[in-house]
Structures are given as C-alpha cells and as structure tokens.
Amino acid sequence: MRLIMTLLAIAALPAATFVALDLCIPKAAAATSDADALYRQHCLACHGENRLGGAGPALLPESLGRLKPAEAKKVIRDGRPASQMAAYGHLLDDGQIQALTDYLYTPPAVAPQWTDADLRASHRLLADVRKLPDTPQHGADPLNLFVVVEAGNHQVRILDGDRFEELAKFQSHFALHGGPKFSPDGRFVYFASRDGWISVYDLHNLTMIAEVRAGLNTRNLAVSNDGRWALVGNYLPGELVVLDARDLSLVKRIPAKGLDGTISRVSAVYTAPPRDSFVVALKDVQEVWELSYAGTPTFEPRRIPAADFLDDFSFTPDYRQLLATSRKAKGGQVIDLDSGKALTDIPLPGMPHLGSGIYWQRDGQWVFATPNVSQGLISVLDMQSWKLIEEIPTEGPGFFMRSHADSKYAWTDVFFGPNNDAIHLIDKQSLKVAHTLRPMPGKNAAHVEFTRDGKHLLLSVWDTDGALLVIESDTLKEIKRIPMNKPSGKYNVGNKIGFVEGTSH
Ligand code: HEC
Structure with missing residues (x-):
C-alpha cells in the first residue's frame, strides 16, 4: 500500500513540476506583446484594476507626472530596492518593458472614475477620538514637535523638537504631497498622498485616526482655522473635496468647473485664517476661487476672474493680497483678494x-x-x-x-x-x-x-x-x-x- 502511494506521488511529480515551471517561464508573457494583457498578467494584482492603485501606487499618466518614462522603464526592469516592486528584467524582454512603459503614459480608454461610493468605501476609522485622552501622552512640548516626511521610504517620523529624539515612526501612503497641515490647536496632523489618500494622525496619542481616498490624483490639502473642515485639491477628478476634519467623512464634492465650462485640475488649496476662507489655485481656467467657511458654510466658490492662469500662491501676512506666478506677467501677479482686482505685475x-x-x-x-x-x-x-x-x-x-x-x-x-x-x-x-x-x-x-x-x-x-x-x-x-x-x-x-x-x- 505504502509502495503504491509512493509510486503515485512520484507519478504526480512531473506534472506538478511542469505547472510550477510554467508560471515562472516568460513563455506566457512572450506569447503576447499586448501591453494591456501584460499589465493584467503581471501588474494588476498590485497596481489595480484600471491602474488606479492598490498595494502599489496608481500608474496613470497623471500619477507619473514626476517620473520620466526612462526612469519608469528602469523601475520595471530593475525593480525598486526595499519595496514590493520586483525586477521584471528577467521575465519580460526589452520590447515588452517598452510597451508597458508606453501603456502607463497613455490615458486609459475609459476615463477613470472615482464615485461617491468609491470614496465612502475607502473611508476607514482607525481609532475613536472620543475615547482617547485629549492631552499629550508623550511628555514632549506639543507645540515644538516636528513632523518629518522621509520620502525615500514613505515614512513619517515625529520628533521631539527640544531633545531631537524620535517619538514615533509610521508608514505613510505612497508619495506624500504638498506638506502636512495641522488642526489649529496642533493636536491633529493631516497628510495628502499623490494617489489621493488623506490621513489624520493624533499627535497627542501618537496614533492614526482615520483615512480616506479623496481622489485618484491629489495635489494638497488645507485645514480650516476652526479645525472643522479639510479641503482637498485634486487633479483627477478635477475637483475639490470637502471632508469633515474630525473623521474625514465626505461633506461635499465641488467640480472645478470654470465659467466657460472647462473642468480644471486644482493646482493647490490654501487656508486664509484672517478671512475664514480657503483660496484655490486652478490649473486650467483663468480664475481664483475663494470658499468661505465662516458660520454654516455652503462652500459655494466666489470666483475671481484672472487675466492669466495663476499658480503657486503666496500671501501677504494679513492675507489681503495674493501673489501668484503668471506667465503673462513674466513672473508674478498681485491680486487684491477683497476687490478681486489685479494690482500689479511683477516681472x-x-x-x-x-x-x-x-x-x-x-x-x-x-x-x-x-x-x-x-x-x-x-x-x-x-x-x-x-x-x-x-x-x-x-x-x-x-x-x-x-x-x-x-x-x-x-x-x-x-x-x-x-x-x-x-x-x-x-x-x-x-x-x-x-x-x-x-x-x-x-x-x-x-x-x-x-x-x-x-x-x-x-x-x-x-x-x-x-x-x-x-x-x-x-x-x-x-x-x-x-x-x-x-x-x-x-x-x-x-x-x-x-x-x-x-x-x-
Ligand atoms: C507585488 C506588487 C507589485 C507588482 C506585481 C508590481 N508592482 Fe510596480 N510597484 C509596487 C510598489 C509597492 C511600488 C512602489 C515602490 C516604492 O516604494 O517606490 C511600485 C512602483 C512601480 C513604479 C514606479 C511608480 C512611481 O511613481 O514611482 C512603476 C512604474 C511600476 N511599479 C510598474 C509596474 C509594472 C509595469 C508592473 C508589472 C510588470 C508592476 N509594477 C508590478 C508593487 C508592485
């Protein structure tokens, strides 16, 4: 009986070995040069359906804005050290890697969607703030902490700014963008990632509170000076997303639609504390938006028409004037936020x-x-x-x-x-x-x-x-x-x- 079992096992071996080998050999990959099929076979498991991301980052043209195609090709061939991104050079030939690279820089046939349902489904509450102590639990001066973004390995470290010792360290979402923002009392810090993940972290208790994916490609976020609202500026979809700053639940989505009907990418959002408002820079329409959050806000944008595409803002200390880069002004343009008028160009x-x-x-x-x-x-x-x-x-x-x-x-x-x-x-x-x-x-x-x-x-x-x-x-x-x-x-x-x-x- 035992002999028969052994014989059966040996007989079964070649077939099993064959299946295992077949998975490793680039035969299946070589059978097709169709980049979409290659993507589905090798990349989808991590980079997601429609390239929207998953365990790996989103791979849409918007997502890859800062990565040159030649670098992307190198990442696919050689992988990224100390990450899940393995090297594919031994599995795919140069033509296939090139085809995959070209594919990643081409917009998908169907424009990617991010619905209210997608957004809500991504929302995760990780701790109940009401059950956490509302005083600092770390012994350091809460107003002299540093939040340090370690971009090379997507980590965040919290440092005591008196002793320069680390209090906490945690993994962030892939590629934080635009600088973390704080609640007015300094207890909560908010992060935005390239792929639209917004997170809120409690600096008193050194713990993550909530996260949500507010879009597919995000520029940055701003927090109101009453600590109630977080505003997210997205490239994809071109819109603003208002979140409840306490738990990141969805409050409102506002398409960044210009007066001429163009849907714009949002370059950046800012908070203007003395004005109780958010100020918004738009990439594709010649407008500056201001959204008041005083009282019970409706977040209807006040539109300030501009004579150019204005980007990359700075403000006077009283937030009355805005300084923006402007191609037409060959440098900067100053806008008075009360009158909405351009005051001067600064070549x-x-x-x-x-x-x-x-x-x-x-x-x-x-x-x-x-x-x-x-x-x-x-x-x-x-x-x-x-x-x-x-x-x-x-x-x-x-x-x-x-x-x-x-x-x-x-x-x-x-x-x-x-x-x-x-x-x-x-x-x-x-x-x-x-x-x-x-x-x-x-x-x-x-x-x-x-x-x-x-x-x-x-x-x-x-x-x-x-x-x-x-x-x-x-x-x-x-x-x-x-x-x-x-x-x-x-x-x-x-x-x-x-x-x-x-x-x-
Ligand atoms: C096991 C999961 C996994 C698989 C499978 C995978 N990747 Fe990745 N990929 C990642 C992770 C994680 C990163 C981010 C690495 C880092 O931390 O920089 C990444 C990064 C990348 C980047 C760089 C993105 C950027 O913005 O810097 C490219 C390009 C890429 N992958 C392409 C591919 C392609 C093409 C395939 C299929 C041939 C593939 N990946 C398969 C997990 C994976």
Whole structure:
C-alpha cells in the first residue's frame, strides 16, 4: 500500500513540476506583446484594476507626472530596492518593458472614475477620538514637535523638537504631497498622498485616526482655522473635496468647473485664517476661487476672474493680497483678494517659486524673497510697492527658503545643478550671502525648518544615504545627525499653527 502511494506521488511529480515551471517561464508573457494583457498578467494584482492603485501606487499618466518614462522603464526592469516592486528584467524582454512603459503614459480608454461610493468605501476609522485622552501622552512640548516626511521610504517620523529624539515612526501612503497641515490647536496632523489618500494622525496619542481616498490624483490639502473642515485639491477628478476634519467623512464634492465650462485640475488649496476662507489655485481656467467657511458654510466658490492662469500662491501676512506666478506677467501677479482686482505685475526672471517664498521685516518694511527654480538667484521684493529691491546671486537654482523671526539669516538651498550640496545663509538686512555651508559635501542639501524658539534648525540632506541635521542657528554648529532616506519636508507644529513669518503656509 505504502509502495503504491509512493509510486503515485512520484507519478504526480512531473506534472506538478511542469505547472510550477510554467508560471515562472516568460513563455506566457512572450506569447503576447499586448501591453494591456501584460499589465493584467503581471501588474494588476498590485497596481489595480484600471491602474488606479492598490498595494502599489496608481500608474496613470497623471500619477507619473514626476517620473520620466526612462526612469519608469528602469523601475520595471530593475525593480525598486526595499519595496514590493520586483525586477521584471528577467521575465519580460526589452520590447515588452517598452510597451508597458508606453501603456502607463497613455490615458486609459475609459476615463477613470472615482464615485461617491468609491470614496465612502475607502473611508476607514482607525481609532475613536472620543475615547482617547485629549492631552499629550508623550511628555514632549506639543507645540515644538516636528513632523518629518522621509520620502525615500514613505515614512513619517515625529520628533521631539527640544531633545531631537524620535517619538514615533509610521508608514505613510505612497508619495506624500504638498506638506502636512495641522488642526489649529496642533493636536491633529493631516497628510495628502499623490494617489489621493488623506490621513489624520493624533499627535497627542501618537496614533492614526482615520483615512480616506479623496481622489485618484491629489495635489494638497488645507485645514480650516476652526479645525472643522479639510479641503482637498485634486487633479483627477478635477475637483475639490470637502471632508469633515474630525473623521474625514465626505461633506461635499465641488467640480472645478470654470465659467466657460472647462473642468480644471486644482493646482493647490490654501487656508486664509484672517478671512475664514480657503483660496484655490486652478490649473486650467483663468480664475481664483475663494470658499468661505465662516458660520454654516455652503462652500459655494466666489470666483475671481484672472487675466492669466495663476499658480503657486503666496500671501501677504494679513492675507489681503495674493501673489501668484503668471506667465503673462513674466513672473508674478498681485491680486487684491477683497476687490478681486489685479494690482500689479511683477516681472521676475526665470521661474520664481513663490509658494516657497518667505517674508520678513527690514528697516520697518515687509520684504518678500523667493527662490527661483530655473536661475541661480533670489529675488527680494518690497511688499508695499512690489518693486524688486535686490537680486541675490546664488550657486544655482533653488527650491526652498526658510527663516525665523529671531534668526538673522534666511536659509536657501541650491537644489538644482552641480552645487546642490550648498546652502546659502542670506543676511536679512544687508541682503548679501553671509555664509555658504556644505553640510554633507556631494549630497543635496535642501529644506530647512526652525524650532519654535528659533534656536535650532533641522536641515534635510536629500539622499538615499541622507540625514536630518540639527544645527544651532547662531553658531551654525551641527549638534546631531539622524540618518534618513531622502528626508524631504519637516514641519514644526508651533510655527505652522502660528502661521509665523519665515516658513511657508
Ligand atoms: C507585488 C506588487 C507589485 C507588482 C506585481 C508590481 N508592482 Fe510596480 N510597484 C509596487 C510598489 C509597492 C511600488 C512602489 C515602490 C516604492 O516604494 O517606490 C511600485 C512602483 C512601480 C513604479 C514606479 C511608480 C512611481 O511613481 O514611482 C512603476 C512604474 C511600476 N511599479 C510598474 C509596474 C509594472 C509595469 C508592473 C508589472 C510588470 C508592476 N509594477 C508590478 C508593487 C508592485
């Protein structure tokens, strides 16, 4: 009997082996060069039906905006280290990988949909806020915490801003976008991811509260200064989504439809605390929107017609005026938010990055300084007359700029080009470069954020083997180095909820 069993088992072996091998051999893949079929066979399990995402990110043309086709092809061939994205180079030939790449950059035959039902089905409540203590449970100063986004491995770390020790670390959704935002008391922090996932995290209890997928491709979010509403700006579908900030349940969807009927992508949303309103930048229609959240809001947009497509906003400290990049103005345009009228054009060279610009006081006047992503210079403007006061040459185009009311320097990176390991310290009064640091030579020095008291700052070295450096603002001495994988932004709770000068909002 035993012999028969053994014989049967052996007889069964070749067939089983054959099936197993057949799964591994690229035979089935080679049988078709049809990219859609390849996608279904190899990629759908993770990247989802219609490429909307799943365990892996969405792979729609909108999703891949920041990834060059050649890089996407390399990812498919070689995989991404330390992730579920395996290498397909041994399974698919070059023609198939090329076909798949082309396919990913082509819009799907049927435009992707994200219905109310999809949105609601994605909503997850992870903790009941009413059952959690409403005081900080971590012993650190709740207004001097830092939320650090580690882009290289999609992690978020919460740091104590006095001791520079880590209090918590968690996985974020793929590719956070646009900087986390805070509730007015600093207890809750909100994240938006490229693929539309919005999450709310409780900094008092160091725990995630809720998440929802508010769209398929999202730019950023804003939180009202009464802490009631979160507004999400989406590229796909082109709309705004209002969520209840307490649990991220859906309140309202507002198609970003211009007066001419065009459905626009939403470039960015902002909160304007003194106005009790959200301000919205639209990519494809020549309008700026303001949505009041005072009283019992209806979220009907007030439309401010513009003479150009306006993008990338910055605001005066009182939020009366808005500064936007404008191609027609060959630089920036200033809009008065009360009258809705364009006040002036500000011709600026290259491509100013106004959203990263900061303001400070110089000789009793507010000045505004902006980095430039295409030229090595910082433009400094008088915020009264909007005249250019100074053009400060730098070692290359930059991305971020930061300061603190108690710091004499404005810190700006040289994000692009061969000198991207340099960081300039601009004297806020003389408007000259006072120091140039190279914190980790050969590695990209980037975003800076100050502690609440301005005595220290955290600097990102944006590299796979990068680090977060803690620097003393007066002596410029490095006092701590925390290794990290591409730390991007970091956000100080007190500075952010105070909308203080020197940081972007
Ligand atoms: C086992 C799950 C899984 C499978 C199967 C899979 N991927 Fe991925 N893929 C991922 C994950 C997870 C990432 C994100 C990796 C990271 O953290 O950067 C990713 C990333 C990518 C990216 C980079 C996206 C970006 O925005 O950076 C591309 C392109 C991609 N995958 C294409 C494919 C293709 C084409 C296939 C099929 C041949 C495939 N993937 C199969 C999980 C998977």
